Ligand SMILES: O=P(O)(O)OC[C@H]1O[C@H](OP(=O)(O)OP(=O)(O)O)[C@H](O)[C@@H]1O
């Protein structure tokens with residue numbers, strides 16, 4: 001077994017967020033020398049938090065009457081499952097990131113998220129198209145920041161012939177996503193907002209323009 005020993009650029013600071021009634025303290029992580037985000041790893045926050053955000057997002061998304069929920073790997077997967085569960089839906093569709101052998105024939109979008117180095121690919125297995133074509137679809141993710149990941153997801157869903165009726169995220173982060181998504185920004189439903197951070201002396205301070 002090999003062990004990853006890369007040092008995370010943790011700052012020791014945290015940012016408190018009220019996520020629809022549950023308080024979480026997110027670590028502030030410097031992703032560049034002069035720029036930091038508060039990191040929400042939804043897979044580290046436990047089963048009850050996953051259930052909670054699923055229920056709260058479902059309350060917002062139920063009036064849209066979605067037939068199917070779509071989530072992007074990796075951290076959109078638990079969100080898609082919990083929202084589907086809370087809505088009483090069974091099938092859901094996951095957009096993959098790694099090119100698996102069984103995904104040879106996939107629709108592809110290129111994305112580049114704020115937290116990942118370089119470009120990634122989002123893949124929609126063509127065998128999932130019948131689950132989406134002509135259906136009312138909500139796309140979910142954990143966080144929207146640059147908006148690149150959601151834009152790619154929305155384009156894949158539309159190219160499968162679905163009607164995009166909403167987007168659900170646990171957190172909106174800063175505001176770049178508004179420009180990236182353009183008119184589709186109006187589809188966003190979120191449970192909370194987080195700013196981004198810049199150094200101020202020996203502390204990291206929220207950047208005022210990154211509040212909503
Ligand atoms: O709005 P954006 O700038 O695109 O950022 C948001 C995306 O970033 C994270 O994914 P990441 O690319 O880190 O991949 P992962 O879910 O596979 O960890 C997160 O899960 C969102 O999908």
Ligand SMILES: Nc1ncnc2[nH]cnc12
Pocket residue numbers: 037038039040041113114115142143144145173
């Ligand atoms: N603050 C954040 N936490 C986790 N994933 C993210 N992707 C983009 N911003 C993020």
